[in-house]
Each structure stands twice: as C-alpha cells, then as structure tokens.
Amino acid sequence: MKNLSFENLKKDVETFILTENDSYIDSYIEFIGYFKNLDWIEKHNLIIASHFVYGWMPTIIQLDTKNVDEVLSILNGVKNGHSATESELEIIKQCVNNSIVGTSKLFTFYKP
Secondary structure: OOOOOHHHHHHHHHHOOOOOOOHHHHHHHHHHHHHHOOOOOOHHHHHHHHHHHHOOOOOOOOEOOOOHHHHHHHHHHHHOOOOOOHHHHHHHHHHEOOOHHHHHHHHHHHOO
C-alpha cells in the first residue's frame, strides 16, 4: 500500500475512462433494479441477492438461514423506512457469511 497516496488517487481519477458495456456497471444497475422492484423480501430473494452480492467479492458465500424470519423482518422494515440497529445488523451479518462487508454490500443494493 506504499503506492496509495492522494496524488496517485487523483491521477487515477483524472485518467479513468468509463468503457461501454462494462459488466460491473451494468450489474450494479440491475442489482439496484432487483431490489427496487421488490415490495416484500422473502427467503428466495435473500438467497438470490446474497449470491449476486458475493459475485462482486472474492469469497464464496455461506448463508446461515436459521434466523431467516428475523432477517427478513429486519430487511422488510428497512425497506419501509426503519433504520437498522446495531443488533439487527449483527443478525443479518450472521446470516450473510458472518460478514459485515457482505451485509454492507447487501444494503448497497437493497437500500442505495
């Protein structure tokens, strides 16, 4: 990380070119659309969404769905305007690979 500096970051930003047909950008838009079009999240949606979130990450997901009803209740509450508490985020984290990063990525698409 010795090459990480504001100067290098600025240079990278200034020379960044967004290419056409960028699957990373295309998938981001599709992931957001997936959640936007859901009125209610079910276990089926959680499993699909968690896997496509992990498609962006270098780790294979392990879902722990033993508390899926509670996870879905929290996610649907957030979709309807509730702000998740730290303990609720912990419950979702335990479900999604026991990863706060995975939980964060899930929310990145679920509630951008």
